Amino acid sequence: MFVSSKNIATPKPRFAPTVTLLLALLGSAFTVLAADAPQGNVAGAAAKAPEQPLSPAEIRLFMSEQLKNLPNRDAVLNYKFSKSGPYEAGFEDKVTLLVSAPDSKADGARKVSTEFMTGEHKKEMPPVDNAHGNPVIMYFLERDVLEMKRITGGSPNYYRKLIRLALVDTKEIKPVTIKWNGKDIKAEEIVIDPFKDDPAKARYTRFANKTYSFIVSDQVPGNVVSLKTVMREGSNTGKVMIEENLILSENK
Numbered sequence: 001m002f003v004s005s006k007n008i009a010t011p012k013p014r015f016a017p018t019v020t021l022l023l024a025l026l027g028s029a030f031t032v033l034a035a036d037a038p039q040g041n042v043a044g045a046a047a048k049a050p051e052q053p054l055s056p057a058e059i060r061l062f063m064s065e066q067l068k069n070l071p072n073r074d075a076v077l078n079y080k081f082s083k084s085g086p087y088e089a090g091f092e093d094k095v096t097l098l099v100s101a102p103d104s105k106a107d108g109a110r111k112v113s114t115e116f117m118t119g120e121h122k123k124e125m126p127p128v129d130n131a132h133g134n135p136v137i138m139y140f141l142e143r144d145v146l147e148m149k150r151i152t153g154g155s156p157n158y159y160r161k162l163i164r165l166a167l168v169d170t171k172e173i174k175p176v177t178i179k180w181n182g183k184d185i186k187a188e189e190i191v192i193d194p195f196k197d198d199p200a201k202a203r204y205t206r207f208a209n210k211t212y213s214f215i216v217s218d219q220v221p222g223n224v225v226s227l228k229t230v231m232r233e234g235s236n237t238g239k240v241m242i243e244e245n246l247i248l249s250e251n252k
Helices: 017-026 056-062 136-152 156-169 201-207
Strands: 075-084 091-099 110-116 128-131 174-180 183-192 210-216 224-232 240-248
Touching: 056 136, 056 156, 056 183, 056 210, 091 136, 110 136, 136 156, 136 201, 136 224, 136 240, 156 183
Parallel strands: none
Antiparallel strands: 075 091, 075 240, 091 110, 110 128, 174 183, 183 210, 210 224, 224 240
């Protein structure tokens, strides 16, 4: 999972979920084994060493105080989820994060539990005891790699590492303006294309043309405005096959 890895030791007894996420993406040696390549023994993208510093994108998404702007009490973050596109049936659902008041004895950390969708779409995600960042990002990505496994037959670990590599390589955090509660506010967007240069993508080429967009802003509760993936047909048409969106519900 994005939130843990059997191959590495995690800090105990409490740990920041975002740090654990990055460790899980790194793996014990940050080498993508041939067995992890989708449906075959193809060497993957193993050319990077884990010792390099965190990229600005990683720091912004996983190492910032995203919960600091919540009220100094228990809080709830509500997100709308939608899936659309011709590949398979779409649906709408919701994601709810229950965030405790900050713990003054733990440097303001909060406990977070989540209800990640409902009914047949529900995913069990572990609670986080010592959160500073918003775990909805890692929950979204964890579900995403499991969906990639379902539709391609490839290894979730393989996709996790490719996503991490894409975040390492990302040089741009783009300033954007968005509408929030009827007002224009400043935000930042990070876009990655993790499977674009994967030498093994011939084995899942129909699903490799996939981009990820993360929009964050200090001016919204919990920092995370929206998370989106768009999977396009590999042909020149670029037809959208699957689009998934997780969007913070506005305060009315």
